[in-house]
Amino acid sequence: MTGRTRGRLVSRALRVIVVTALLLWVLLPFYFLLLVALTSKADSLATPPRWIPAMDFGSFEKIFDSLFSSAPASSPSDLIIPGIQNSAVVAFFVALLNIVIGSMGGYAFARFRFPGSRVVPGLLLGTQLVPVFALVVPFYVILRSVNLTDSNAGIVIAHLSFTVPFSVWMMRSFFKGIPIEVDRAAMIDGCTRWQVFYRVVLPLARPGLISVGLFSFMVSWNDFLFALVLNSRTDAMLIQPAISGLYNVREQSFGIMAAGTLLAALPTMLLALISQRFLVRGLTSGVGKV
Amino acid sequence: MTVSGIELKQVSKRFGESLIVDSIDLTIEDGSFTVLLGPSGCGKTTTLNMISGLEEPSGGKILFDGEEVQDLAPHKRDVAMVFQSYALYPNRTVEDNIAFALKLRKTPAAEIRERVDEAAEMLGITPLLRRRPRQLSGGQQQRVALARAIVRRPNVFLLDEPLSNLDAKLRADMRISLRELQKKLKGTFVYVTHDQGEAMSMADQVVVMNGGLVQQDARPLDLYRRPANRFVAGFVGTPSMNFITGGLGGDGSFTRDGLSIPVGWSRPARENVTLGVRPEDVTLTPAAEGAPGRVRMVERLGVEAIVVAAFPFGDVVARTGPDVDLDGDAPVTMEIGKGKAHLFDSGDGAAIALGDAMTGGRNG
Numbered sequence: 001m002t003g004r005t006r007g008r009l010v011s012r013a014l015r016v017i018v019v020t021a022l023l024l025w026v027l028l029p030f031y032f033l034l035l036v037a038l039t040s041k042a043d044s045l046a047t048p049p050r051w052i053p054a055m056d057f058g059s060f061e062k063i064f065d066s067l068f069s070s071a072p073a074s075s076p077s078d079l080i081i082p083g084i085q086n087s088a089v090v091a092f093f094v095a096l097l098n099i100v101i102g103s104m105g106g107y108a109f110a111r112f113r114f115p116g117s118r119v120v121p122g123l124l125l126g127t128q129l130v131p132v133f134a135l136v137v138p139f140y141v142i143l144r145s146v147n148l149t150d151s152n153a154g155i156v157i158a159h160l161s162f163t164v165p166f167s168v169w170m171m172r173s174f175f176k177g178i179p180i181e182v183d184r185a186a187m188i189d190g191c192t193r194w195q196v197f198y199r200v201v202l203p204l205a206r207p208g209l210i211s212v213g214l215f216s217f218m219v220s221w222n223d224f225l226f227a228l229v230l231n232s233r234t235d236a237m238l239i240q241p242a243i244s245g246l247y248n249v250r251e252q253s254f255g256i257m258a259a260g261t262l263l264a265a266l267p268t269m270l271l272a273l274i275s276q277r278f279l280v281r282g283l284t285s286g287v288g289k290v
Numbered sequence: 291m292t293v294s295g296i297e298l299k300q301v302s303k304r305f306g307e308s309l310i311v312d313s314i315d316l317t318i319e320d321g322s323f324t325v326l327l328g329p330s331g332c333g334k335t336t337t338l339n340m341i342s343g344l345e346e347p348s349g350g351k352i353l354f355d356g357e358e359v360q361d362l363a364p365h366k367r368d369v370a371m372v373f374q375s376y377a378l379y380p381n382r383t384v385e386d387n388i389a390f391a392l393k394l395r396k397t398p399a400a401e402i403r404e405r406v407d408e409a410a411e412m413l414g415i416t417p418l419l420r421r422r423p424r425q426l427s428g429g430q431q432q433r434v435a436l437a438r439a440i441v442r443r444p445n446v447f448l449l450d451e452p453l454s455n456l457d458a459k460l461r462a463d464m465r466i467s468l469r470e471l472q473k474k475l476k477g478t479f480v481y482v483t484h485d486q487g488e489a490m491s492m493a494d495q496v497v498v499m500n501g502g503l504v505q506q507d508a509r510p511l512d513l514y515r516r517p518a519n520r521f522v523a524g525f526v527g528t529p530s531m532n533f534i535t536g537g538l539g540g541d542g543s544f545t546r547d548g549l550s551i552p553v554g555w556s557r558p559a560r561e562n563v564t565l566g567v568r569p570e571d572v573t574l575t576p577a578a579e580g581a582p583g584r585v586r587m588v589e590r591l592g593v594e595a596i597v598v599a600a601f602p603f604g605d606v607v608a609r610t611g612p613d614v615d616l617d618g619d620a621p622v623t624m625e626i627g628k629g630k631a632h633l634f635d636s637g638d639g640a641a642i643a644l645g646d647a648m649t650g651g652r653n654g
Contacts, residue, residue, distance in 0.1 A: 179375060181376075185377035188364050189365075
């Protein structure tokens with residue numbers, strides 16, 4: 001064996017070790033969640049831990065029970081499914097509105113010159129420096145005065161306030177990457193300004209739209225603070241506060257906590273997996289050399 | 291009076307503080323091939339964009355067949371345009387790129403197919419219809435951009451440096467194809483370029499622009515033979531015209547540094563004139579030691595040779611036959627062909643007298 005091939009082997013082995021360590025780092029907590037979620041209450045705290053899941057679906061059953069009973073929520077585990085439903089509606093509209101407002105605002109900043117068209121994009125990014133904590137109380141006061149606390153609409157508005165600036169800024173960068181001649185060619189071909197936007201430019205910015213939608217969906221889904229403060233009534237509760245509720249009850253059930261946490265993580269994980277394919281395809285089939 | 295074609299009346303364009311196009315007047319005849327020629331930043335592309343409607347004039351009127359269009363959006367003007375970067379829609383196939391304008395006009399599908407096929411046929415891109423722009427070479431993209439323009443059968447075609455991204459061989463071929471296409475379509479072509487060779491070879495009418503002003507609007511040969519000013523004289527022709535500043539004596543000769551070149555121009559004597567003479571109108575003759583000129587370089591190009599000689603008033607470039615009998619450092623005298631010298635005002639550059647108004651002369 002020459003020194004060179006040995007060196008190559010060593011570097012490959014190192015790479016495998018590093019990647020494996022990273023994978024464990026990321027996946028082990030999830031595996032633990034899965035283990036605990038699928039273990040009966042008695043076994044869940046056993047030492048040493050059982051590494052093979054017991055396939056006890058009791059915790060999941062308890063969580064899904066609330067789907068089939070019309071009785072009002074009696075325990076925190078009954079809030080998981082409604083929480084997921086509420087969060088799904090909120091995150092969906094937050095993502096949708098981010099795509100709509102982000103693309104239209106981004107296009108305007110990328111293509112038109114008007115007072116503030118140069119300064120405002122910087123300010124948009126600057127808003128991301130404001131800690132969201134600072135906004136919680138003002139939002140509570142404002143939304144309560146218009147009766148929008150404990151409502152999905154109110155929380156959508158709150159989430160938009162700190163996602164839209166970034167989305168506009170991000171879409172602006174995307175549109176700037178599309179040569180302006182494409183817009184001009186479309187206008188010459190017979191498009192109105194509006195047709196240029198939605199028939200020509202928007203399809204080219206699809207990777208950007210997906211990124212913006214994904215980003216804002218995740219921010220909204222994962223928000224805890226606004227969800228906790230603005231929507232405290234049980235029927236309006238979102239998923240993150242609902243999960244945290246599981247950790248606060250007297251009769252602690254690690255199985256239900258773990259199952260609920262997994263359910264809460266599932267949508268964003270699936271979304272990331274699905275859209276990753278679109279993102280990559282979108283990027284490669286994108287503008288390229290025009 | 292209604293003029294068939296395009297008219298620009300006192301058209302200006304201002305971007306912030308800077309005046310890009312300075313109240314120009316221009317008439318482009320229906321069915322002509324007109325080239326807007328000038329260095330970068332001269333306002334030619336801005337002028338084209340104002341004709342297309344992509345830019346709004348800051349002042350003045352634009353008329354198509356006598357009707358004012360300066361306030362109309364591009365899609366209401368029925369012009370087609372080919373861009374320097376081609377600007378194809380990267381996510382659409384070649385076929386969809388060409389058909390897009392027709393689809394926007396809700397043309398029946400059968401007719402769209404027929405017209406796309408016809409346009410593709412005309413430009414020889416039928417085998418490429420299913421491909422996407424990034425799978426095409428520059429020349430092919432160029433043809434797709436042209437097909438996209440002609441498929442609509444507009445009356446006016448605007449071309450913004452369409453050949454500048456192609457290699458030299460392809461560019462030469464495309465000049466011919468473009469001219470043939472224009473004859474076949476009988477459309478009005480307005481073509482922007484900074485390449486005077488393209489302008490001279492294709493145009494019916496050349497509009498030379500500089501500093502936002504029209505310097506001269508003439509047929510190619512008139513431009514070459516009778517330049518309106520020093521800028522046009524220097525911009526058109528390669529190698530460019532020789533310029534020598536000096537004075538005009540009362541005896542009809544041009545003087546500079548004690549040298550006298552008879553130009554046959556008998557008008558009152560004046561200072562501050564510039565003599566212009568094209569390289570092919572200069573003859574450099576070998577002379578005895580002590581002659582005013584000295585050869586600096588001889589470029590033998592095969593079909594011709596370019597000789598650069600240093601004179602007390604500056605370098606002079608001469609174009610001669612390929613078998614020139616001159617070598618570096620050889621002493622030479624200069625001769626200007628009869629009726630070939632041009633005189634320009636050294637101040638504003640305006641032509642005072644053009645070649646055919648003068649007789650030739652000899653120096654040394």
